[in-house]
Amino acid sequence: MTAPLRRALADYLTIRRAxxxxxxxxxxxxxxxxxxxxxxxxxxxxxxxxxxAWATLPADADPWWWALRLSPVRGFATYLHSLDPSAQVPPARLIPAQHRRATPHLYSDADLAALLAAAGRISRPLPAATYQTLLGLLAVTGMRVGEAISLDRADLDPDAGLLQVREGKFGKSRLLPLHPSTVTALAGYLRTRDQLLPQPATPALLISAKGNRLRYNRVWETVHRLIHNAGLDSVGPAGGPPRIHDLRHSFAVATVLGWYRDGADVQAQLPRLSTYLGHTDPKHTYWYLSAAPELLALAEQRLETHRARRP
Incomplete structure (x- = not known):
């Protein structure tokens, strides 16, 4: 019965991209x-x-999740209504909800080591190497998951130690300088990849067991299974498990903590961190840092030192 709807959905997605x-x-x-x-x-x-009825599934979810599910349906319904007046368009704000940011889990070195070890225990060698590389790359660059899986092999310049993120969030591209150890790790992954699958079906940097580009939903499921296998389920904030996106928070906080401990001018450095993370506004970077008690304590300590030096 929904064959026409499936064709309409395919046409809608094609038109949106065009x-x-x-x-x-x-x-x-x-x-x-x-x-x-x-x-x-x-x-x-x-x-x-x-x-x-569909958007409010599951029934025990937060209303912001229901609103998020309904949002793309409104766009598709509006398109359908232009073709078929009987298609009904859900009104805007039909499910009023304000998104509440989840409290991030800040991965410790021990957490990350346990997560990488869990990835290394994946039964097939190529996915094991791919997920260890993906998790390590997210941890040391603070990249978004979508940016990491969109990387092509040609985006890595090992000689210059640079990684190019093309068309990231909000359509912004940027260059990420890499630590030499990260370049070495990526080169090791590519050697392993070439030995196990010399001719993948995609130019992607990170590939699946079949040689395809990783899919976001599959990555999310796999990483959260690895979080469980690593025994990290109950160490997240408010008893919830850590999330894959928390690796980005952890990178940002660790970077600023290092600046404070080195006595650097943190305010002057923050715009650089915002650029590195691909934020459109430094205020988003500030939010990433607000959930770290140790960071707030260091900032307060520096403020008190500054006040004490004033005449």
């Missing part, structure tokens, strides 16, 4: 799941009732 819009993988996956839901309920088009 117009220059960049649908994130999660939004595209959600729309596919919504069409599956309509199929299961033998619905021939989008109705507000079906949209809300």
């Amino acid at each position: 117009l220059g819009f960049k649908l994130v993988a999660r939004a595209e996956a959600l729309l596919g799941q919504f069409v599956d839901y309509l199929d299961a309920h033998q619905a021939g088009t989008v109705t507000i009732e079906h949209a809300v």
